[in-house]
Amino acid sequence: MTQLPLRAQLASALGRSAATLSRMTGRGDGSVIGGRVGLMLEPDLLRQLARDRRLALISATNGKTTTTRLITSALLEMGEVATNAFGANMPAGHVSALSQHKHAPYGVLEVDEKYLPEVLDTTGAGVVCLMNLSRDQMDRAAEIWLLAQKWRRALSGKPTHVIANCDDPLVTWGASTAAKVTWVSGGQRWKDDSWSCPECGGPLERGEQRSSWGESGPGMPTSHEAVATISTARHWACRECTFHRPEPQWILDDEAVIDPRGRRWVLDIQLPGTANRSNAAMALAVSEAFGLPVERALPRLREVTSVAGRYTTVERDGRHARLLLAKNPAGWLEAFDVADRSLPIILSVNAQGPDGRDTSWLWDVDYRILRGRPVFVTGERRLDLALRLDVANVPFTLTDTFAAALAMQPPGRVDVIANYTAFQQIRSEFGRAV
Known part of the structure; x- marks a missing residue:
C-alpha cells in the first residue's frame, strides 16, 4: 500500500491512541472517538486510508452489521480485512476501522443508508452491497424513497460493482443506475413500505408465494426449475410503467442458495432465521465479486455464531x-x-x-x-x-x-x-x- 502523507500518519496514530484510551477507561470501544480525532487533524483522512485497498460498502435498513460480519469472515480466507465490527457506520467509524488495520489489503465497511453517497464518493469503493430499505427512526430519517433516489444519483456514472437484493423494489430502483449490478433474490418479508412503484407511483403487482423445497433429493426439482419457480413467486412489476423485478443471478431457496451457474449450496449457518440466510446469500455474492468462490467462502460463514451481541x-x-x-x-x-x-x-x-x-x-x-x-x-x-x-x-x-x-x-x-x-x-x- 502507498505510504500515507506525514500529516495523515500522525492523524491516524493519534486517533488510534484516542481509541485505545477510550477502551482502557471504559468509555466505549473507541470505534467513533478514534475516527473523530483523526478527522479533526486531517479532514481528508478517510480518502487517504481507503486508497489502494479493495473495499466493499454494505448498506441497508436491517441486517448490515450481520452481513458485514459474514463478508469479513469470508474474506479473511484471502488476507487481513479492516472492518467496523461494532457498527460505527459513519465516516468517523470508517476512519477508525481503517486506521486500526492500516496494512489490510481488504476493507468491509457497514455504512449508514444516508451516508452511503458521501462514503462511496470519498473511498471510491469497488463493491457496494444493498439489501433492503424500510422505515426507521421516523423523527429524523428521510423518507426511504428519497434515500433510494440518493443511491441512484451516487451510483450513476461510477464503475462500482453493485450487489443488490432484487426482491426489494426500492433497492432495485436505487441500484439500477449502476454500471454493473449482480442481482440477488434474497426475499422480502416486510412489504408495507414498497407497494407503490418508485419510478412512477403506480401500484406494484406481486407474484404468489410458494412453500420452499427442502434439500435436493429424489423427486425434487432441479436447480433450474427451482430458479424459475422462485422467480415467478417473487416477481413484482408496476402496472403503469415498465419498472419490474430483474432476473437474479443468485437465488435464496429456503435453506440453500443457488449460484449463477445453477449449483445449489446448503447454507447450514449457525445464525438463526430467514433474514440471516438472506444475509448469507448476499455475503456469498459479494465474496465472489472479490474472487472468492463459494466453496471457500461458505465454511467461513458457518463459523459466525453471534454479531455484536446479537443471538448471544x-x-x-x-x-x-x-x-x-x-x-x-x-x-x-x-x-x-x-x-x-x-x-x-x-x-x-x-x-x-x-x-x-x-x-x-x-x-x-x-x-x-x-x-x-x-x-x-x-x-x-x-x-x-x-x-x-x-x-x-x-x-x-x-x-x-x-x-x-x-x-x-x-x-x-x-x-x-x-x-x-x-x-x-x-x-x-x-x-x-x-
Whole structure:
C-alpha cells in the first residue's frame, strides 16, 4: 500500500491512541472517538486510508452489521480485512476501522443508508452491497424513497460493482443506475413500505408465494426449475410503467442458495432465521465479486455464531437469555421469526437518539403472534409498548427494569427482543457479551 502523507500518519496514530484510551477507561470501544480525532487533524483522512485497498460498502435498513460480519469472515480466507465490527457506520467509524488495520489489503465497511453517497464518493469503493430499505427512526430519517433516489444519483456514472437484493423494489430502483449490478433474490418479508412503484407511483403487482423445497433429493426439482419457480413467486412489476423485478443471478431457496451457474449450496449457518440466510446469500455474492468462490467462502460463514451481541445467550442465576435486536417494524418481524414460540419473552423498548424518539412505529408491528406465551415488558418506553400490546389483546407483565423481568423467569431459556439502546444496555449488564 502507498505510504500515507506525514500529516495523515500522525492523524491516524493519534486517533488510534484516542481509541485505545477510550477502551482502557471504559468509555466505549473507541470505534467513533478514534475516527473523530483523526478527522479533526486531517479532514481528508478517510480518502487517504481507503486508497489502494479493495473495499466493499454494505448498506441497508436491517441486517448490515450481520452481513458485514459474514463478508469479513469470508474474506479473511484471502488476507487481513479492516472492518467496523461494532457498527460505527459513519465516516468517523470508517476512519477508525481503517486506521486500526492500516496494512489490510481488504476493507468491509457497514455504512449508514444516508451516508452511503458521501462514503462511496470519498473511498471510491469497488463493491457496494444493498439489501433492503424500510422505515426507521421516523423523527429524523428521510423518507426511504428519497434515500433510494440518493443511491441512484451516487451510483450513476461510477464503475462500482453493485450487489443488490432484487426482491426489494426500492433497492432495485436505487441500484439500477449502476454500471454493473449482480442481482440477488434474497426475499422480502416486510412489504408495507414498497407497494407503490418508485419510478412512477403506480401500484406494484406481486407474484404468489410458494412453500420452499427442502434439500435436493429424489423427486425434487432441479436447480433450474427451482430458479424459475422462485422467480415467478417473487416477481413484482408496476402496472403503469415498465419498472419490474430483474432476473437474479443468485437465488435464496429456503435453506440453500443457488449460484449463477445453477449449483445449489446448503447454507447450514449457525445464525438463526430467514433474514440471516438472506444475509448469507448476499455475503456469498459479494465474496465472489472479490474472487472468492463459494466453496471457500461458505465454511467461513458457518463459523459466525453471534454479531455484536446479537443471538448471544447470556446466563444469570440459571436463566439463559438469548438476545435479539429489533429496531423497526421490519426488524421485529424478523425477530419474531427467530424467537422460540415455546419460551417466555422479554420485550424492551427505549426512544433515545440512536433509536429515534418517535415510537409510533410500534403500531405497525403485528404483536398478535405473541399470544399464548408469557410476555414481559420493560424499557424506558414500556408504557407505549404496553398500550400497543393491550390493543392487540396480548397479555403481558409490566416490569420496571430488565433485571426484574429476568428475575421473574423460571430457570431455563428465555428470549429477549430489544431495540437499539435497550439492547446495548442489556449487553452492558453482561459485560457487552459478543
